[in-house]
Amino acid sequence: MHVSVVLFTSDLRLTDHPPLRAALDAADAVVPLFVRDRAVEATGFAAPNRNAFLDDCLADLDSGLRERGGRLVVRSGDLVAEVCRVVTEADADEVHMSAGHTRFATVREERLRSALEAAGRRLFVHDAVTVAVPPGTVTPASSDHFAVFTPYYRQWAQVPLRPAFGTPRRVSVPEEVGGEKVSAHGGSSEVSPALPPGGESAARGRVTAYWRRGLGAYEDTRDDLAADATSRFSPHLHFGTLSPVELVRRARRHGGPGAEAFVRQLAWRDFHRQVLAARPDAARADYRTKHDRWRTERTAAEDIEAWRTGRTGYPLIDAAMRQLRHEGWMHNRARLLTASFLAKTLYVDWRIGAAHFLHWLVDGDVANNQLNWQWMAGTGTDTRPNRVLNPVTQAKKYDPEGTYVRRWVPELAGVDAPLVHEPWKLPGLDRAALDYPDPVIELSDGLDRFRHARGKQP
Incomplete structure (x- = not known):
């Protein structure tokens, strides 16, 4: 019997899945495999929200395979070693997987190719999947x-x-290949309370x-x-x-x-x-350096903590940062504003913000996260690297009635627009009644500091 292995990575679906289709076309039986790669955990990328969402995705994928006569085989350990073990157990001739585009993914792929070729097996890498x-x-x-x-x-x-493929009707999996129990996440205090459910369904x-x-x-x-x-x-x-x-x-x-x-x-x-x-180094280093001398965790500790916890005194910034913690997700416009505020108004190293986002975002993605942060920090591909987004004018434009702010900053629930975006302008007694901080910095001061750092003014 001809057997193929399909290695699932960042492609946890059955619909329009070229590696799965190719494996089913080539073999009598297929082993759908996912490896919880210990190397991913070692990088710190396996954050609680993404782990929980991943559990849901794997459980849903397993369910979909079982509806088609198959099942998902899950292993844990070194990805290359575990794939080779499964290949041996199933006496498989080939492995199919999706192409990755980070340095981590491409290095891992080459390690797997070498190991399989040494064992007389072949690796097929399919593009245009992710x-x-x-x-x-x-x-x-x-x-x-x-x-x-x-x-x-x-x-x-x-x-x-390329053509979009349908969902396979049947998947036959060799009985002798075993794996770990697959179940949806059960919740945790480390997971965002309103994390969305994962899975293809x-x-x-x-x-x-x-x-x-x-x-x-x-x-x-x-x-x-x-x-x-x-x-x-x-x-x-x-x-x-x-x-x-x-x-x-x-x-x-x-x-x-x-x-x-x-x-x-x-x-x-x-x-x-x-x-x-x-440019794989852009995950860590400036794509286009401006020779910034960023403030760091040590030199800007209070400002960074205020930003992380949604207590900067700028309502839209605080609303967005609280949404991030509660949902593990943030509106794209809000991502731009919070990034601009940290990197340019507070002049804090963009990598600090990018790391915080990667910890909480369920869609935390090296390419999108790091390069969007570089875009807003002015060290990436933005053709206007010194632009600074004003959180007050942006709030009045994209949340004119203050609905978004009041949703996430209940301290301001009784404040009407437009003052909900500038609560420091409330009359004395009204302002004193709010349990809400004053701005951590005057926007003009932050702008002056940034322009001076970039050599745009004396």
Whole structure:
């Protein structure tokens, strides 16, 4: 009997899964395998929210496989060693997996290839599984990657997408290959109270609902903080319970300004991946250094703690940081504002903010997280690296009635707009009655410090 192994990584779905389809086409039986890689835990990337969401994804994947006569085999340990053990136990001829685009993923892939080849087995790596357009597919004439989004998007939009595959009807798994028990997460004090459920079933339910009610208005509502009108697909894209190729294809068939704006955001996701694939050091080091002498954990401890806990005195910033802790997620507009505030208004090293986001975000993703932080810090691909977002003017624009702020900052529940965004301007007794801090810094002072640090004023 010809057996193949499908190694699931960041592609925890059955629908539109090229490695699974190829394995089923090539073999009589397939071992669907997921390895809880101890190396991921050693990096600190396995944060509580993502671990909990992962448990849900694995349980849902196992359930979907069982409905088709199969099951998910879960192992823990060194990924290469565990895959090789499963290959031996199943007497498998080949392994299929999705391509990764971080340095960690590509190094791990090469280790696995070498180990399998030494054992006389083959590794097949499939692209366009976790991205719509793989890194390196489109490049400018003078470089190995695009550093500006708009010309990248023009070429990205012209790339023919691979076909989107359906869900397999049956998956046969050899009985002799065993694994660990698979179950959804049971909750923990370390996990955000309102963490969304993981898994392909939840993802596809969200797609159905959003396509019906939200996609058409996406262009007009995506920055409306109070409306909460974004898709919230990002955790599912991160864990691969949704296919970017399928989403782009479906959005294009839907058509209209909302769908076009939605596709553009998926292109941004691919853009960051092609930057990181070409410049893996950008996960830690400035993509374009400005020779900043950032304030650190030691020199800005009080400001950093106020930012982390949502007690900066700027209501929109505090609302966003509290949403992050409660849901393990934050609205994209709020991510931009909180990042600008920490890196530019408080002049704190962007890596401190990026690490905090990675701890809490269920969609915490090296490419998107680190490169968006660099974008806002002015050390990344932003063509206006010295722009500073004003949290008050932005709040009045994207939360004009103060609904978002009052949702997350109950201390200000009785304050009407526009003063809900500037509570320090309330009359004396009204201000004194609020259990809410004064601003940690005057915005003008923060702007002056940043401009001086960047050599933009004396």
